[in-house]
Amino acid sequence: MKLTAALLLAPLALVAAAPKPSTHVSYDGYKAYRIATGQDAASIKSKLAKFAAVQFNNFDFNPNQELDVAIAPTEIPAFEALGLKADVVSQDLGAEIAQEGSLGSYEKVSAQAVPSLSWFNTYHAYNDHITFFNDLQAAYPQNSETFTIGRSVQGRNIFGIHLWGSSGKGSKPAVYFHGTVHAREWITTKVVEYIAYQLLVGYSNDTVVTAILNNYDFYILPVVNPDGFVYSQTTDRLWRKNRQTRSISSCVGTDINRNWPYKWELPGGASTNPCSQTYKGLAAGDTPEIRALVNLTQTLANGRGIKLYIDWHSYGQYILLPYGYNCQVRAANHARQTSLASSVAAAIRRPYGSRFTYGPSCSTLYATTGSSTDYVTDVARSELAWTVELRPTSSSGNGFVLPASQILPSSIEQWEGMKYLFATM
Ligand code: 0X9
Ligand code: ZN
Numbered sequence: 138m139k140l141t142a143a144l145l146l147a148p149l150a151l152v153a154a155a156p157k158p159s160t161h162v163s164y165d166g167y168k169a170y171r172i173a174t175g176q177d178a179a180s181i182k183s184k185l186a187k188f189a190a191v192q193f194n195n196f197d198f199n200p201n202q203e204l205d206v207a208i209a210p211t212e213i214p215a216f217e218a219l220g221l222k223a224d225v226v227s228q229d230l231g232a233e234i235a236q237e238g239s240l241g242s243y244e245k246v247s248a249q250a251v252p253s254l255s256w257f258n259t260y261h262a263y264n265d266h267i268t269f270f271n272d273l274q275a276a277y278p279q280n281s282e283t284f285t286i287g288r289s290v291q292g293r294n295i296f297g298i299h300l301w302g303s304s305g306k307g308s309k310p311a312v313y314f315h316g317t318v319h320a321r322e323w324i325t326t327k328v329v330e331y332i333a334y335q336l337l338v339g340y341s342n343d344t345v346v347t348a349i350l351n352n353y354d355f356y357i358l359p360v361v362n363p364d365g366f367v368y369s370q371t372t373d374r375l376w377r378k379n380r381q382t383r384s385i386s387s388c389v390g391t392d393i394n395r396n397w398p399y400k401w402e403l404p405g406g407a408s409t410n411p412c413s414q415t416y417k418g419l420a421a422g423d424t425p426e427i428r429a430l431v432n433l434t435q436t437l438a439n440g441r442g443i444k445l446y447i448d449w450h451s452y453g454q455y456i457l458l459p460y461g462y463n464c465q466v467r468a469a470n471h472a473r474q475t476s477l478a479s480s481v482a483a484a485i486r487r488p489y490g491s492r493f494t495y496g497p498s499c500s501t502l503y504a505t506t507g508s509s510t511d512y513v514t515d516v517a518r519s520e521l522a523w524t525v526e527l528r529p530t531s532s533s534g535n536g537f538v539l540p541a542s543q544i545l546p547s548s549i550e551q552w553e554g555m556k557y558l559f560a561t562m
Pocket of ligand 1: 193319322394450451452457460461462498499502505508509510511523524526
């Protein structure tokens with residue numbers, strides 16, 4: 138397959154050191170609630186307008202008619218006085234963030250040695266993810282290459298690893314994964330890294346994995362929103378968007394998963410308010426992160442084509458199929474995608490019993506416009522295009538703040554699901 142200059146395989150360059158930790162936004166004493174909105178979303182929304190609530194899910198378009206919010210300690214009495222039908226899903230978000238564990242340090246033992254699995258015991262800083270991927274690649278130079286697809290708003294590299302098998306680089310259809318589109322969804326970074334790790338470690342050792350890598354070229358990008366990710370580690374653990382500023386507002390950030398140049402213009406699945414968590418930008422594809430991802434997507438589509446795309450998110454434990462923009466439209470191969478998703482959910486469940494719900498994105502979760510899987514299905518013609526929402530479930534409370542002790546179990550169950558999918562799709 139030909140790779141264009143945009144996807145040139147420059148070794149991962151280290152960007153400037155992460156900014157000095159500035160004052161962290163404190164979530165100490167914040168309570169998280171799940172509000173049953175019912176059909177009353179508009180009036181509840183207006184009641185909540187005076188609160189500095191942190192919104193976890195998409196308020197306007199959730200067919201489950203519920204909304205998760207975090208309320209500041211000083212506002213809890215006023216919030217409770219509203220008398221909304223709401224369950225407390227976290228008693229103290231700050232305490233949960235503390236339990237998540239501090240960022241680990243990373244040190245590889247020797248040149249060309251495979252990095253240790255202990256990488257998956259803690260979360261890590263952005264620069265360590267770059268070093269880890271460079272080290273992993275260096276251990277398997279015959280089957281892998283690192284690449285960068287472009288830079289974020291603040292100039293950080295959006296990097297990935299390309300893996301291939303016996304037919305050589307770029308000769309097979311693409312499996313294309315990316316994580317950390319939403320900055321606070323830290324578990325996604327680790328899970329996609331674990332999949333890359335297992336593919337390389339298993340090649341030539343495990344017959345199933347060897348066959349998988351001989352059949353597909355893998356392109357895996359763990360952190361496609363690096364600025365947001367760094368900001369979520371230095372300043373605000375619950376940051377979601379990128380860090381783009383706009384002259385029309387003092388609010389920062391565009392939701393990368395509302396900025397893809399497909400069905401972007403439709404109303405109802407994103408926000409035009411720059412202060413919203415789902416702000417779509419001023420024009421389709423007007424974020425550098427999406428421009429870089431669109432280039433890569435087109436390069437893969439024009440090469441051997443995309444067999445499988447997964448945009449990894451958290452939380453809720455869902456496998457979401459096309460489409461986000463319309464709750465009635467189905468992919469041409471919807472029946473096959475559904476049956477694969479059902480088997481993948483069964484495989485995920487095997488190690489620890491985790492239940493993943495599957496179905497079309499809009500009707501299962503909520504409407505999204507300018508979102509990844511719709512573009513990758515209709516424009517890039519990927520055979521399978523999914524969004525996976527990782528642990529925890531939406532009723533367990535921790536939300537985006539998943540304890541580090543769950544990194545490995547979460548990764549292992551996804552690896553089981555993916556091994557099944559790669560071998561049967
Ligand atoms: O809202 C989103 O972007 C995703 N959920 S999250 O809580 N991680 O923010 C869901 C996107 C699903 N829709 C499509 N991929 N179409
Ligand atoms: Zn997300």
